[in-house]
Amino acid sequence: xxxxxxxxxxxxxxxxxxxxxxxxxxxxxxxxxxxxxxxxxxxxxxxxxxxxxxxxxxxxxxxxxxxxxxxxxxxxxxxxxxxxxxxxxxxxxxxxxxxxxxxxxxxxxxxxxxxxxxxxxxxxxxxxxxxxxxxxxxxxxxxxxxxxxxxxxxxxxxxxxxxxxxxxxxxxxxxxxxxxxxxxxxxxxxxxxxxxxxxxxxxxxxxxxxxxxxxxxxxxxxxxxxxxxxxxxxxxxxxxxxxxxxxxxxxxxxxxxxxxxxxxxxxxxxxxxxxxxxxxxxxxxxxx
Amino acid sequence: xxxxxxxxxxxxxxxxxxxxxxxxxxxxxxxxxxxxxxxxxxxxxxxxxxxxxxxxxxxxxxxxxxxxxxxxxxxxxxxxxxxxxxxxxxxxxxxxxxxxxxxxxxxxxxxxxxxxxxxxxxxxxxxxxxxxxxxxxxxxxxxxxxxxxxxxxxxxxxxxxxxxxxxxxxxxxxxxxxxxxxxxxxxxxxxxxxxxxxxxxxxxxxxxxxxxxxxxxxxxxxxxxxxxxxxxxxxxxxxxxxxxxxxxxxxxxxxxxxxxxxxxxxxxxxxxxxxxxxxxxxxxxxxxxxxxxxxxxxxxxxxxxxxxxxxxxxx
Amino acid sequence: xxxxxxxxxxxxxxxxxxxxxxxxxxxxxxxxxxxxxxxxxxxxxxxxxxxxxxxxxxxxxxxxxxxxxxxxxxxxxxxxxxxxxxxxxxxxxxxxxxxxxxxxxxxxxxxxxxxxxxxxxxxxxxxxxxxxxxxxxxxxxxxxxxxxxxxxxxxxxxxxxxxxxxxxxxxxxxxxxxxxxxxxxxxxxxxxxxxxxxxxxxxxxxxxxxxxxxxxxxxxxxxxxxxxxxxxxxxxxxxxxxxxxxxxxxxxxxxxxxxxxxxxxxxxxxxxxxxxxxxxxxxxxxxxxxxxxxxxxxxxxxxxxxxxxxxxxxxxxxxxxxxxxxxx
Numbered sequence: 001x002x003x004x005x006x007x008x009x010x011x012x013x014x015x016x017x018x019x020x021x022x023x024x025x026x027x028x029x030x031x032x033x034x035x036x037x038x039x040x041x042x043x044x045x046x047x048x049x050x051x052x053x054x055x056x057x058x059x060x061x062x063x064x065x066x067x068x069x070x071x072x073x074x075x076x077x078x079x080x081x082x083x084x085x086x087x088x089x090x091x092x093x094x095x096x097x098x099x100x101x102x103x104x105x106x107x108x109x110x111x112x113x114x115x116x117x118x119x120x121x122x123x124x125x126x127x128x129x130x131x132x133x134x135x136x137x138x139x140x141x142x143x144x145x146x147x148x149x150x151x152x153x154x155x156x157x158x159x160x161x162x163x164x165x166x167x168x169x170x171x172x173x174x175x176x177x178x179x180x181x182x183x184x185x186x187x188x189x190x191x192x193x194x195x196x197x198x199x200x201x202x203x204x205x206x207x208x209x210x211x212x213x214x215x216x217x218x219x220x221x222x223x224x225x226x227x228x229x230x231x232x233x234x235x236x237x238x239x240x241x242x243x244x245x246x247x248x249x250x251x252x253x254x255x256x257x258x259x260x261x262x263x264x265x266x267x268x269x270x271x272x273x274x275x276x277x278x279x280x281x282x283x284x285x286x287x288x
Numbered sequence: 289x290x291x292x293x294x295x296x297x298x299x300x301x302x303x304x305x306x307x308x309x310x311x312x313x314x315x316x317x318x319x320x321x322x323x324x325x326x327x328x329x330x331x332x333x334x335x336x337x338x339x340x341x342x343x344x345x346x347x348x349x350x351x352x353x354x355x356x357x358x359x360x361x362x363x364x365x366x367x368x369x370x371x372x373x374x375x376x377x378x379x380x381x382x383x384x385x386x387x388x389x390x391x392x393x394x395x396x397x398x399x400x401x402x403x404x405x406x407x408x409x410x411x412x413x414x415x416x417x418x419x420x421x422x423x424x425x426x427x428x429x430x431x432x433x434x435x436x437x438x439x440x441x442x443x444x445x446x447x448x449x450x451x452x453x454x455x456x457x458x459x460x461x462x463x464x465x466x467x468x469x470x471x472x473x474x475x476x477x478x479x480x481x482x483x484x485x486x487x488x489x490x491x492x493x494x495x496x497x498x499x500x501x502x503x504x505x506x507x508x509x510x511x512x513x514x515x516x517x518x519x520x521x522x523x524x525x526x527x528x529x530x531x532x533x534x535x536x537x538x539x540x541x542x543x544x545x546x547x548x549x550x551x552x553x554x555x556x557x558x559x560x561x562x563x564x565x566x567x568x569x570x571x572x573x574x575x576x577x578x579x580x581x582x583x584x585x586x587x588x589x590x591x592x593x594x595x596x597x598x599x600x601x602x603x
Numbered sequence: 604x605x606x607x608x609x610x611x612x613x614x615x616x617x618x619x620x621x622x623x624x625x626x627x628x629x630x631x632x633x634x635x636x637x638x639x640x641x642x643x644x645x646x647x648x649x650x651x652x653x654x655x656x657x658x659x660x661x662x663x664x665x666x667x668x669x670x671x672x673x674x675x676x677x678x679x680x681x682x683x684x685x686x687x688x689x690x691x692x693x694x695x696x697x698x699x700x701x702x703x704x705x706x707x708x709x710x711x712x713x714x715x716x717x718x719x720x721x722x723x724x725x726x727x728x729x730x731x732x733x734x735x736x737x738x739x740x741x742x743x744x745x746x747x748x749x750x751x752x753x754x755x756x757x758x759x760x761x762x763x764x765x766x767x768x769x770x771x772x773x774x775x776x777x778x779x780x781x782x783x784x785x786x787x788x789x790x791x792x793x794x795x796x797x798x799x800x801x802x803x804x805x806x807x808x809x810x811x812x813x814x815x816x817x818x819x820x821x822x823x824x825x826x827x828x829x830x831x832x833x834x835x836x837x838x839x840x841x842x843x844x845x846x847x848x849x850x851x852x853x854x855x856x857x858x859x860x861x862x863x864x865x866x867x868x869x870x871x872x873x874x875x876x877x878x879x880x881x882x883x884x885x886x887x888x889x890x891x892x893x894x895x896x897x898x899x900x901x902x903x904x905x906x907x908x909x910x911x912x913x914x915x916x917x918x919x920x921x922x923x924x925x926x927x928x929x930x931x
Contacts, residue, residue, distance in 0.1 A: 123614050127861075128622055129865070129906055131864055131868065132861075132902045133899075135883060136629055139887055140629055140892070218865070221752070221865050221869050224869055248759050248763070248771055251760070256760055260750055260753025261753070263749075263753060268748035271747065374834075382825040382829075387829075390843075390846060
C-alpha cells in the first residue's frame, strides 16, 4: 500500500492535468513561444539593426512585421527579442525562486532569531518598490547584459516567495514524518532536503511560474524606460524605440503592437497555467 | 421522533459514485441521545449531514426521513431551508471557527435570527439565561470570537445552535478538539440541554466510543457506509452482536479509555473502497466469522427490543 | 493596536534607512565612475573637463572620508537638498520633483481607488453569476498579464491615433497656459483620461480576480457553512463573505504598491505625462544621477506613506488587529 502511493499520485496528476483546459491552453501558448524563441532567430533574414528596407513600411512579404522608421526589419528584432525576453524570465525566475526557497526554508525550519532576522529583511525588501531599486542600479551600470539584468531582477523579486515558502515550511515541520526524521538523528539540512522540500514541490512550481511572469514584466518595464541590455534586442526595447521615435504619432502599429502583445500572451499563459496547476494540486478547487 | 428509511447518499466524483451511505434505516425516540460511531470514512458524518444539509458533492439517491410525523425534503436545498435551525440543528465539528471573526457575537446572532424571521429582542432574555447555564458571561455578546477561548467558543456555538429548541440536534465530533476535562463538561451540557427540553433528540457523531459510554442512551455503529448495529448503550458494551462492534469494543483496553487511531489497531485489514464496493456485507473481508451467506447484504433486523443488527451470524 | 502600528512603523523606519543607504551607496560602490561618465557625456575640452570633475566631486561630496560622506548625505536630505539637476541645469532636484508630484497624484489616486472599488464589486458579482465569471476570468487574467506600457500604447494608438478622440501626449495642450478656467480644466481632464484609463484597467483585472477568489474562499469557510446549515439566506452569508474578503484586499493594496509604481512610470512614459515616471525617463536619457536618486527617494517615501495609511485603515476595519491579537 505504502509503495503504491507515489505511482498512484503521479498517474492521478497526469489524469487531472489532461482534463484541465486551463493547463492545456496555458502550456500550449507557452510552448508556441518557446519554440519560436528557439527556432525564430534562425528564420531571420536580416540583422536586427541593419537598415534593410524602406523606412516605416507596413508588413509585406519581404518584411513580415514591417520596418521601423529607419528601415530595420521588425520581425528580426521581434524574433531575437522574444528569445531574450524568455531568457530573462527564465533566469530571473530561477534566481528569485532559489533565493526565496533558501530564505523561506531556512527561516521556516530553523525559527528563532535567524527567522526573526530573515523575516524583518524580507518585510523591508517587500515594501521597497522593486522597479525603483532596479532603475537606480541599472542606471549606474555602464554595460548591461541579459545576465546582469536577470540577476538583479531575481535578487529583488524573492521576498514574497520567501514569505510564502516560510509559511509552508512552518506547517510542514510539525508534521509526524518530519518528527520521525528528527528522532532518527538526521541533520537539519538533510531533513529539509529529503522531507520538507519534496512535499512542497508542487508549491514551488507555482512559485516559480509566478516569478517567471514577474521577471518578464519587470524586464519589459526596465527595457521600456531605456535601462535594458546595452547591446542586443528585447521586446521592451522595441517598444521603447517605437515610442521614442514617434511610432504612436505616425500610427505605425506593426512596430508598436507585436512586442507588447507577445509579453501579454506569455505572462497571461503563465498565469493560466498557474491557475490550472493550482486546481490540479488542490483537490478542493477541482470542478466536479 | 425521527424515522429514517433506506436513506442512501452517494458522493459524486469524476470516477463515479462513492457509496458513502447505503440504505440506512433506524428510528430515534424523543429524548433519546444516540451516539453514532465508526472509523473515519464509515459514513457517519455523511449520515449526520445529509439530515440537515445535503449538498454537492453529496447526492441524494433514495430513502425517506420523517421528523415528528413530517417528511423532510432533504433532497431539496431550498425546501429544507425552513426546517433547518427551527427543527433540525447542527453543532459542527469546526465549532472553533464557526463564528464570523469580524462580527461581534451578539450582532451576529441578531442578524442570524432576524434573517430567519425571529426577533432578537424577544429571545434575548432566554439567550442570556442559557449563557448563564453554560457559564458564559453576558459580555460575550459584545465580544469578537477571537476574544473567546476554544472552550468558550464551543459553548457559545452550542447555545446558538439550540436557541430555537430544535427537535433534532446533530453534534458532529464536538469533543475531538477539546481536552479531556472540557470534553466531559461539553457532554454533560448536551444531557442538560435534553433534560431541560432545549432539544428533543440528539445524535452525537464521534469516533470515540468511550465518550458515549457516559452520556448516550443508545449507540449506533457504522462500517463502510452500512449500519452494523444499534442498541442501548449498556447492550453495546456488554453484549454486542455484530463482529465489528465486538472488535471495536474489544480493541478498547478497558471501558473508559480512549483510542485515537483512525484505523483500529486491533482489527487487521482496512475498510473496502466505497467507489465499487464488493457486494454483500462490506465487513466480510475482515470478519473472522464470515461464511458463504455474507455475499448477500444482511438486513438490519431488530433481534430484541431496541437492538438491531445487520449480520447473518446474529439472527 | 498600538503594538501593531508600532511594529509596522519600526519596519518602515528600517526600510527608509535602508533605502537612503542604498541611494547613497550605489553611485559610490557600483563598478564604473559616474563622474567620468557625466563629463564624457557633456564632452568638453580637457581643461573644462578638469574644472567640471572638480565641481562634480565636490557636488557629490566625494572629497571627504566615506563615513562623513554618509553623514553629510543624511544632513542634506533633512534640509531638502537633493542636489542640482543636470538635465534642467541649474534647477534643484527637489523643485523638479515637487512640480511633478501633483500630476502623479492626479492619475494615481483615482486609478487606484476606483479600480479597487470597481474590481472588488465586479469580482464579488462574478462569484455568484456564472456567465459573468466566465467572462471575467479570462479578461481579468489577460488584463493583469498585460504590461502597463503596452495597454497604454494600445489605448493611445486606438483611441488617440486611429479614432482621434483623445490627445496622446502631455498633461495639457501646448496652446493653453495653465490657469484656472473651465477650458483649462476640461483640457486637463481630456489629457488625463487615457493615462488614467490604462492604469485603471490593468489594476482592475487584478482586483476583480483577487476578490472573486477570496469571496469563493470565504463562502467555503467554516462560518459560512455553519450559517448555511442553520438555514441562513444566501444574502446574509454573501454580505459577511464580502466584508471579510475585503480585508485581504486591503493588505493586497499595500503589496501591490510596488507594481503600481512601475505601472505609473511606464504609463507616464507612453503619454509623456509630466509625473515622476516621465522625469525618470529623462533622467535616464541624460544620465542625470542626482535627479534619479531624488526620484528614488520620493518613490520610497510615497510608498511608505501609502503603506502606513493602509495600515491605519486596516486597523479601523479589522477588529482582530484592534484587539492586538494577530501575530503580524
